[in-house]
Amino acid sequence: MSSPGHPNQFALLAQRRFAPFFWTQFLGAGNDNLFKFAFTVMVTYQLQVSWLPPAQAGLAIGALFILPFVLFSATSGQLADKLDKTLLMRWVKNLEIAIMALAGWGFMQAEVPVLLACVFLMGLHSTLFGPVKFAYLPQQLNERELTGGNGMVEMGTFVAILLGNVAGGLLIATPQVGASHVAMAALGVALLGRLTAQAIPLTPATDPGLQINWNPVSETWRNLKLAHEQLAVFRSLLGISWMWFFGAVFLANFPSFAKEVLHGNEQVASLLLVVFSIGIGVGSLLCEVLSKRHVEIGLVPLGAIGMSVFAIDLYVAAHALPPVTQQLGLAEFLAQHAHWRVLADLCLLALFAGLYSVPMYALIQLRAQPTHRARIIAANNILNALFMIASSVLAGALLGAGLSIPEIFLAVGLANAVVAAYIFLVVPEYLLRFIAFMLSRLVYRYRLRGDEHIPTSGPALLVCNHVSFIDAVLLMAASPRPIRFIMDHRIFATPVLGWLFRLAKCIPIAPQKDDPATYEAAFAQARAVLADGELLGIFPEGGITRDGSLQPFKGGVMKIVEGLPDVPVVPLALQNLWGSFFSRVERGEAMVKPFRRGLFSRVGLVAGAPLAAAEVSPERLRNEVSALLAS
Structure with missing residues (x-):
């Protein structure tokens, strides 16, 4: 490549x-x-x-x-x-x-x-x-x-x-x-x-x-079973098909919406298609900017929220239109300010649909088995076609039942919220990446360096300094793949964060002298994660720093890579988090003074070149992370 x-x-x-x-x-x-x-x-x-x-x-x-x-x-x-x-x-x-x-x-x-x-x-x-x-x-x-x-x-x-x-x-x-x-x-x-x-x-x-x-029937079923082996891929197929269901309802009803609701002529109907297409195009292009040139599925929930919000507002805008006694041409239509809200809703609805669909397509391409990739995409095309047919049938049935076109738009917008919530709860990776995306864009100005060292395939052990309660979330935002973390069992009792880390399937660990069973189970699960070809993240200092300095690394890292000499170990360094809301400060606790450093404070993550597991030691890893902190 x-x-x-x-x-x-x-x-x-x-x-x-x-x-x-x-x-x-x-x-x-x-x-x-x-x-x-x-x-x-x-x-x-x-x-x-x-x-x-x-x-x-x-x-x-x-x-x-x-x-x-x-x-x-x-x-x-x-x-x-x-x-x-x-x-x-x-x-x-x-x-x-x-x-x-x-x-x-x-x-x-x-x-x-x-x-x-x-x-x-x-x-x-x-x-x-x-x-x-x-x-x-x-x-x-x-x-x-x-x-x-x-x-x-x-x-x-x-x-x-x-x-x-x-x-x-x-x-x-x-x-x-x-x-x-x-x-x-x-x-x-x-x-x-x-x-x-x-x-x-x-x-x-x-x-x-x-x-x-x-045999297309048996082959389609086989491809769907292949996709189902990777739950995130399979749910993405359903998510993309739902987007086509959602979009088909609007595209199919533009002519009738323009004529019966907006009282416009054929040019107005064409304008709706133009605005919708521009929105999709802009949203699609924004994906690379917002994702910082990674496959960022955190954009998918953002897209789903926007799709529902502006579909619902389109219904509200359609009911706020002034009365019209004659068919409007393009110039007359644009001369009325109320129509601009309708156009804005359509454009933004389509823009968020672009944010929703592009990362899903990229995720399927990245994670589907290369030998089966085209067949899984073919299965996606079948699902898309079936969902579009279903949307036509359902829209026709709703119209036949007496619903107006704006009411159909409202129903689809509400249904989108339900479908999206289902997908994101069944595959929490979307929700987790959304939280990581929002946190790294809205709370901090988050800068990544050396992220090409985080592998996009195969196992790897990510070793990072521990500065705050959201270090794991910031690492999630840096990786195009899920990361399983080993974390102190006590953090799972923290409100909100504990729920978040359980959702991310983090592995709880306790000191060996306090709970030897949990201690051994944590290392067994960690080795299983690497054996399955996944990413594992650890904070070898053993706890969040209380003075901002890098603490000695404990020997657990050696226990994890024991018997796995080919697993790469990637040193990471979180910079400038000390003193923020989520970190401890001298003579103080974390999360007690909101906006301690204000919004959009600069933080960073630096990834170093991977080391072979056979070459690492706690001291060497600490030196590598220390050098990255100073870079």
Whole structure:
């Protein structure tokens, strides 16, 4: 994996390992929507097809496009794991050219059955491309680039959807030559996508010996079972699918919301889509900035909170609109201040949806087994499709039961809060990382150095000085993976913090002379954590410093690594925490004087180069941490 440094995610567009791939997926998403929207407009406004009424055209086209995701995602995931991903992408783009050539003929001849078949085939094209797209990124980008890369792809996809819809609508509306213009544009975009795919670097297969199981039902079930072995991955699949359920309710109801609630024309409906797309794009790009170029799943609860808050406020804003007696054009709509609140709610709702989804995609890519990654992503695509279908059915049922569109938005916003709370309680890592994220951004100005030494895979023992009651939380904020900590059993009796550390599955330890059973159980659990390939954190001073100085390291670290000579030991140093609210001070206790040093005081964490377990001793580790404190 190449990992050249870059200042931000936009610099990836100058690198061959990302730029050709980005433009290939951008053009593919744009062409999907150019073709679908042009076809929808044609059968809605220009043709009279008795067996496809205009009111049903959009639903039929959407259903045909989604159907291949349900039927063929399991097979496409296997192909993406078995074959070189770049060669597979080029083959898929060849398929797109053939489909668009056939669709061009269908447009020019006004052959609706042919165009419906092309909708299904373009759904197949996207089904084949989806798993390889998301499995490609973790093979080409390192952990520090993965969030930014996913944010760029998410932003690019929604911008492409927006541009494709606008282009399709404008081209098909051109008098007399609209169909031919759509045919030429769709084929041209497909050819350009194939050209960019040619520049994507080869990406070797992760499981070339895989035997393809052509039964989509059994293969999908097997992939979901694989994902379920890693609970955080499986819950992320459900979380992403819920986001598509949530978003589909809004996207599907924009035309009716614009017409019936906002009393706007088609331009107003298009404006809602533009604002929503901008919000998703901005939120996706913000992920790298807020996560400090790590996979930061602490953003997911923040995104979920924002999604619910602004969905509920959208309902309130819709009920505060002034009465309107005529249909409003775009200028008239924007002239009323009450409508700006609606637009702000939509934009912020979409922005937080971007914050919610991008870290989940990155977590799946980072933690799924590389040999099964594409198949797990394929299973995710099936779940997404099923959740989107369910959202359409449920929204239709609620409308049929007499609910208004704003009331549906309110119901989805409230349901989102319930679903999010369930996910975060079942997988507390999300909640823990959210707390760590908020603490390291809102209470302190937290600076990380040397965090590339904290491994993104495999076992490691993290050894740190102990300054405050929230040292473990700050270490959580520095690692893209969960850390299990050994902690003094007495801290579990501390209100709030004790609950937090139990949620994090911290390992209680007591002095051997006081409780030999707890003492031995702690070391047994610690060695099991390392044997399972996880991260273990310890504070070898044995307690929080009372004078701010580094205390002698106890010998427990040697007992932990005994028999594990290959486990790396990473020295860490927390800087400038002494004297803060959560630390003790001379002649005083911790957490008794709020804002002792004010908000946003500077603190830091420095990670040193890993040491081999066979080379460490308490004295050497203390010297390493002491040197980091002085750096």
